[in-house]
Amino acid sequence: MARKVSSIMARGTLVVALAGGALGIGRGALAAQVPTGLAEIRTHCAECHREVSPGHFDRISEERKTPEGWAMTIFRMRQVHGVQLTPQAEAAIIQYLSDVQGLAPAEVRAGRYALERRPNVPDLKLPDNLNVMCGRCHSVARIVLQRRTPAEWLKLINFHVGEWPYLEYQDGSRDIAWWRIASKQLPAKLGRLFPLRSAAWRAWQHRPHASLAGQWIVHGETPGHGAYYGTALIRRTAADRYGAHYQLRYADGARFDGASDAIVYTGFQWRGTGTLGGQSVHEVYFASADGARIRGRWFLIKHAEIGGNWAAARATGRAEVMAVIPSALRAGTTQRVVVVGRALVGRVNLGPGTQTTVAAHKPYGLILKVSVAAQATPGYRTVRIGGVSTHDLLAVYQHVDRLQVQPAFAIARLGGGTLAAVDAQFQAIGYTEVAGANGKTTAVRLGAMPVTWSVVPFDAAAAQRGDARFAGTLGQDGLFVPSGGGPDPRREFSDNNTGDLFVVATHKSGRGSVVGKARLVVTVQRWINPPIY
Amino acid sequence: MSAKLLVPAIFAGLLAGCSAFGTHPAGHDFIVTAAKPGQLFVVDPRKMKVVSDFAIPGAHDSVSTIVTSPDGTIAYVLVNRARSIAGINLRTGKQVFRANLSAPGERVQCMAFDVTPDGKTLIVYEYRTHLGIDSYTVETPQFALFSTAAGAYAMPERTFPAPRRIQAVLARKDGRSFYALWPDVYEFDLRTGQLLGKRGLLHWGRADHSSADLSINSPASEPTGVFVAPLYSTLTGSGLPTGGVSATSLMTLNLHTGKLAYHDISRTAPPIFATILSPNHRWAFGVFDALFKIDARHWRIVKQVPVPHSFYMVDISSNGKEVYLGGNMCDIAVYDTSSLRQRGDIRLPGCGDQALVTPRIIERR
Numbered sequence: 001m002a003r004k005v006s007s008i009m010a011r012g013t014l015v016v017a018l019a020g021g022a023l024g025i026g027r028g029a030l031a032a033q034v035p036t037g038l039a040e041i042r043t044h045c046a047e048c049h050r051e052v053s054p055g056h057f058d059r060i061s062e063e064r065k066t067p068e069g070w071a072m073t074i075f076r077m078r079q080v081h082g083v084q085l086t087p088q089a090e091a092a093i094i095q096y097l098s099d100v101q102g103l104a105p106a107e108v109r110a111g112r113y114a115l116e117r118r119p120n121v122p123d124l125k126l127p128d129n130l131n132v133m134c135g136r137c138h139s140v141a142r143i144v145l146q147r148r149t150p151a152e153w154l155k156l157i158n159f160h161v162g163e164w165p166y167l168e169y170q171d172g173s174r175d176i177a178w179w180r181i182a183s184k185q186l187p188a189k190l191g192r193l194f195p196l197r198s199a200a201w202r203a204w205q206h207r208p209h210a211s212l213a214g215q216w217i218v219h220g221e222t223p224g225h226g227a228y229y230g231t232a233l234i235r236r237t238a239a240d241r242y243g244a245h246y247q248l249r250y251a252d253g254a255r256f257d258g259a260s261d262a263i264v265y266t267g268f269q270w271r272g273t274g275t276l277g278g279q280s281v282h283e284v285y286f287a288s289a290d291g292a293r294i295r296g297r298w299f300l301i302k303h304a305e306i307g308g309n310w311a312a313a314r315a316t317g318r319a320e321v322m323a324v325i326p327s328a329l330r331a332g333t334t335q336r337v338v339v340v341g342r343a344l345v346g347r348v349n350l351g352p353g354t355q356t357t358v359a360a361h362k363p364y365g366l367i368l369k370v371s372v373a374a375q376a377t378p379g380y381r382t383v384r385i386g387g388v389s390t391h392d393l394l395a396v397y398q399h400v401d402r403l404q405v406q407p408a409f410a411i412a413r414l415g416g417g418t419l420a421a422v423d424a425q426f427q428a429i430g431y432t433e434v435a436g437a438n439g440k441t442t443a444v445r446l447g448a449m450p451v452t453w454s455v456v457p458f459d460a461a462a463a464q465r466g467d468a469r470f471a472g473t474l475g476q477d478g479l480f481v482p483s484g485g486g487p488d489p490r491r492e493f494s495d496n497n498t499g500d501l502f503v504v505a506t507h508k509s510g511r512g513s514v515v516g517k518a519r520l521v522v523t524v525q526r527w528i529n530p531p532i533y
Numbered sequence: 534m535s536a537k538l539l540v541p542a543i544f545a546g547l548l549a550g551c552s553a554f555g556t557h558p559a560g561h562d563f564i565v566t567a568a569k570p571g572q573l574f575v576v577d578p579r580k581m582k583v584v585s586d587f588a589i590p591g592a593h594d595s596v597s598t599i600v601t602s603p604d605g606t607i608a609y610v611l612v613n614r615a616r617s618i619a620g621i622n623l624r625t626g627k628q629v630f631r632a633n634l635s636a637p638g639e640r641v642q643c644m645a646f647d648v649t650p651d652g653k654t655l656i657v658y659e660y661r662t663h664l665g666i667d668s669y670t671v672e673t674p675q676f677a678l679f680s681t682a683a684g685a686y687a688m689p690e691r692t693f694p695a696p697r698r699i700q701a702v703l704a705r706k707d708g709r710s711f712y713a714l715w716p717d718v719y720e721f722d723l724r725t726g727q728l729l730g731k732r733g734l735l736h737w738g739r740a741d742h743s744s745a746d747l748s749i750n751s752p753a754s755e756p757t758g759v760f761v762a763p764l765y766s767t768l769t770g771s772g773l774p775t776g777g778v779s780a781t782s783l784m785t786l787n788l789h790t791g792k793l794a795y796h797d798i799s800r801t802a803p804p805i806f807a808t809i810l811s812p813n814h815r816w817a818f819g820v821f822d823a824l825f826k827i828d829a830r831h832w833r834i835v836k837q838v839p840v841p842h843s844f845y846m847v848d849i850s851s852n853g854k855e856v857y858l859g860g861n862m863c864d865i866a867v868y869d870t871s872s873l874r875q876r877g878d879i880r881l882p883g884c885g886d887q888a889l890v891t892p893r894i895i896e897r898r
Contacts, residue, residue: 048667059667155668162662162669165615165642168698174715175735175746179671179697 037096040089048081055100059155064101064147064196066108067265068115068531070094080163095240095263102266103147104204105289114141114532116284116297117304119424120407128189133182136172142532143190147198150191157182209267210291211236215315217364218248219323219340222308223406223427224477226448227325228256229340231363232312240264244272251325251338270294273301285310292317302420304529306479315363319343321383322365324394328430328446329354331398332374339385341365346386353377353396372396379434379444395444397432399509403449403516404429412472412522414497416485419525426453426478428505428516451505451516453478458500458519465492471499471522478505482522498522562850565608565623566859566892567596568885573608573621578855578867581877587626589619597889598645598752602652602681605895609655609681615642618655620681623895632657632679632687638664644674647702647711647752648681649723655679656711656723657689658699674699676713676726693726700749706758706789715747718786718793732793734784739795742780743767750860751807751891756851760786761817763805764795783808783817783832796832803837806845807860812853816870820847820858826873838873840866845887848894859892 038055049057065073071094077083085093113121123139125131134143148156161167161179168178216232230248237243241263248256260274260283272283276298285296292314299307313322323340331353339348344366348356353376360367366385381394405428415421430449433441453474457463470491472482483497491497499522507514563584564576571592575585589596592612600609607629609620620630632655634641639661646657657679661672674697677689700715704723713719716735721728737745746765754760764784769777781802785794805819810829819825822843826836845860855876858866863884867876881887 050667158662158671159669161660161671162640162664165644165660165662169644169700169748171746171748174698174700174748175744177697183671 035096036092037094037099040085040093041096044083044085044089044093045077059152060097061101062149062152062196064103064201065098066103066111066115066145066532067094067098067263067269067271069142069145070097072530072532091263095265098265098269099240099267100205102201102269103145104198104200104266105268105286106200107147107198108145108269108286111141111145111532112286112296114139114145117299117307117533118297119305119422120410127193129181130186130189132172132176133178133186136170137167138530139533144194145532147194147196147201148191149196150187152196153190153194154183154187157186204267207267207289209240209264210287210289212242212264212270212287212291212294215363216294216312217315217322217340217342218246218310218312219325219364220308220310221448222250223425223448224306224479225250225308227251227323227327228308229323229325229338229364230256231315237261240267242270242272244274246276248276270296272298281307283310285312303423305422306425313342315342317342319345319386319388321385321388321390321393324383326447327393328395328397329370329372331372331376331378331396334369334371337368337370338364339366339368339383341385341388344385344388347384349384350394351381351383351396354381377434378432395432395446397430397444397446399432399511400430400446400449400507400514401433402431402443403451403505403507403514404431405503405505405516405518407518409519410480410503410521412480412482412520413525414482414485414522416525419485419527421472421482421485422526423482424480424503424520426474426480426503426505426518426520428478428507430507430514449505449507451478451507452476454504454506455480455501455520456504458502462500465495465499467499467501467522470497471501472497474503480520480522485525496524498524560896560898562894563605563897564848564857564859564865564892565599565601565895566865566881566887567599567608567610567890568863568881568883568887569596570594570885571596571612572881572883572885573610573623573626574881575623576865576879578850578857578865578879581867581879583879583882585623585626586882587621589621590628590631591617591619598643598891599893600646600648600655600752601893601895602648603650604652605897607652607681608893609646609648611643611646615644616640618643618646618657618679628685630679630681630683630687631685632683632689634659634677640664640669645699645702645713645749645752647704649704649711650706650708653681654690654723655681656702656704658695658702658713659692676702676721678723691726693721700747701752701760703752703754703760703786703788705791712786712788712791714749714786720791737764737795739766741768741770742782743769743777745782747784750889751809751846753807753809753846753848753891753893754788755894756812756849757810757814758788759810759814760788761808761810763808763819768800781805783827785810796829798827798832799834802834806843807847809847809849809856811849811870812851816853818847818849818856818870820844820856824856824858824868824873826870836873838868841878845889846891848892851894851896857892857894860887860890863887865892 049060213236218232219229221227228248228250232246234244244260246258256277258276260272262272268287270285280301281298283298285294287294294312321341325338353373355371357369359369376396378397410424412424413422427448428451430446431443436442455468455474457468474480501520502517503520504517567573571589573587577584595614598611607620616635618632622629642660643657657677663670674695675692676695677692679687699713703712718732718734720730743766764782767777768780778800781799782795782797804821806821808819810817817827817829823837828835844858848857856868863881865879
């Protein structure tokens with residue numbers, strides 16, 4: 001199911017982007033006509049969802065959601081209610097509904113992690129009993145990313161029980177009067193927390209969509225690989241559709257180029273499909289209101305848990321330092337440092353204990369050669385280039401005092417059959433402790449450190465079961481790949497290859513080694529994998 | 534189950550069968566079970582053999598609760614995602630009763646049902662949803678009473694409103710009322726639908742215990758007519774760690790007398806999915822990842838043995854000598870009740886999943 005829903009969006013993106021591009025349709029040309037999406041709704045949806053007034057359909061017009069949310073609903077209209085749609089019609093409807101009944105940027109913020117498919121992020125905490133009532137089968141992000149009238153929330157709750165009557169019998173429901181609470185209390189509560197009508201949406205709804213075309217500077221980080229940087233060229237191919245080309249490199253010089261086709265929904269939600277570093281990826285990015293920045297996460301189409309952060313800013317504009325790669329320099333070393341930024345001219349100074357020469361000017365910033373004195377004081381450095389300065393983007397350290405493995409708690413899932421395993425990517429963030437003026441020590445974040453990785457059983461029971469041997473393998477890039485699913489005859493009771501482990505990172509330096517660890521639970525397959533978990 | 538177990542199983546089965554025959558001249562037990570996609574089986578535990586294998590019409594890859602008629606001639610099986618009940622004659626395999634609960638515009642799912650002791654009425658607990666053109670509306674659940682003589686297009690003879698979350702319907706042996714379980718123990722008049730009584734179950738009101746948690750997986754109460762099910766709670770009090778300890782109790786509801794009782798059997802016991810009481814009321818047996826033997830006089834687990842895989846359901850022979858483990862996967866495991874040694878394993882042809890099917894015992898002459 002999952003694969004189907006996400007491929008709908010991916011396919012729609014490509015097909016429509018190409019068609020739109022080839023025909024050269026612009027906004028103006030369509031302005032006087034009925035939008036394609038609206039026409040498609042009249043054709044495919046109005047048979048059941050009455051058009052009560054022009055453009056206003058029962059149910060459909062009484063809720064607002066993200067493009068992923070619309071895609072999931074339409075997926076159900078096809079699966080459960082037999083609606084037949086071409087990919088083009090579906091893409092047009094999703095785009096239209098996301099524009100006329102989408103969410104404003106402020107309304108997306110809290111649930112963004114779910115759209116970005118960030119792995120191992122704890123679910124949001126909603127007020128009162130909402131997590132107990134509604135957060136058992138799916139994330140509450142699914143709820144936070146919708147807006148409805150109380151009557152519409154009530155209809156959704158009716159749909160839940162009508163579709164899954166066993167809901168009330170499950171652990172977590174059967175000890176409470178689930179239906180009474182859900183039907184009597186929640187509609188008003190949800191309608192208040194997540195209302196159909198909001199000031200944020202009123203303000204955003206009719207704003208002209210900023211064009212994202214142009215030259216961009218990009219930086220980001222792929223857990224397991226490190227920081228990357230470079231440029232992007234984004235071209236507009238049709239209204240709200242773009243083609244992008246990326247010229248990127250990792251800090252070690254490895255190329256990480258790519259290209260994508262994207263639809264921008266609701267004026268700010270970039271959904272792209274393409275390649276990065278030779279792998280097929282989805283991009284879930286968000287543009288700022290003025291169209292000057294784009295941030296988000298890309299991830300592998302087949303493994304949403306593997307991906308990286310993405311930040312882009314216009315190549316022209318006020319001088320600005322965006323990132324320093326690497327973000328920490330050890331005392332007594334000389335190395336190449338990339339300062340990612342815009343309009344960086346003038347004298348470069350990385351603060352006490354450093355000596356810097358500019359090796360090259362690049363479209364994405366500066367390449368420096370930096371020597372750090374052996375006795376340099378550890379701590380953050382202010383980076384000054386010409387008239388601009390930034391704090392906290394660069395640190396100097398003598399040694400790593402502490403390692404924090406991220407995520408601190410991860411879940412990996414066994415694969416099997418047609419289901420891909422869910423991997424877990426770890427990284428070890430280093431910290432150095434520095435004495436502050438008040439006598440307290442503060443931790444200075446150094447970023448991902450080179451470490452050696454290993455797994456040990458979480459407890460005696462896990463040791464006895466041999467979890468560390470059976471559950472999967474942890475690579476030296478911090479990527480845990482689970483074993484195959486299904487009963488394993490080598491295990492007691494032919495158990496699944498599940499496991500409960502500690503993932504251990506060890507960083508060696510002159511002063512000995514520093515260790516950090518995280519818990520990893522390897523569990524069974526997840527049979528469905530919708531765009532909003 | 535591997536083939537290597539089968540040979541000794543059959544051999545052991547023959548021996549077990551002889552002894553059962555010796556002590557039980559009236560007739561002997563057969564196990565009725567079902568599996569996906571829609572097969573109904575009659576199993577002879579004496580011969581360790583499947584004696585009938587019937588296809589249930591319109592099961593749509595979904596079979597669950599089985600209720601057998603008191604005379605052991607018909608099995609009523611919940612099929613079609615709980616939307617139909619098929620009554621199958623256990624000699625001929627013919628469908629002699631069919632209730633399709635849903636209708637256009639209305640989705641009806643049976644969440645629990647039972648047959649009255651005279652075999653004449655099915656008491657069906659229904660969840661109902663009105664399916665509008667573009668929205669669903671959840672309706673009040675109801676009890677629907679069907680005549681078992683209604684044939685292939687059975688419609689309810691009468692209905693009356695019911696509470697939500699009912700997990701089991703258990704006909705009282707006097708034929709005048711029935712119990713409906715969870716979150717309370719309700720008793721309803723069979724004729725009028727009038728609520729005759731209500732006793733707390735979720736809120737069982739036991740000092741030192743948290744509220745109870747119950748998930749009824751099997752409504753089987755034969756041969757004693759006493760329904761037994763495991764309940765979980767947290768026990769707090771002096772001498773116990775803060776936060777308490779988890780406690781496993783059994784509830785017994787006597788369908789002859791209406792007596793309801795709770796018996797604490799253990800703290801921190803592994804989970805038990807279903808339980809059954811021995812004919813002489815001396816033992817109870819429970820199953821999940823292990824088979825448990827419970828002393829039903831002193832209410833404690835006296836023995837526990839691992840089982841080859843999880844089983845969800847347990848039945849007992851009418852002479853009390855064997856228990857039959859079923860539900861989940863495609864075999865019925867036969868265990869000796871005194872030693873808890875496995876006597877054999879009966880594999881169902883086709884190896885469809887029994888999932889949450891509730892095997893039942895019938896007696897045939």
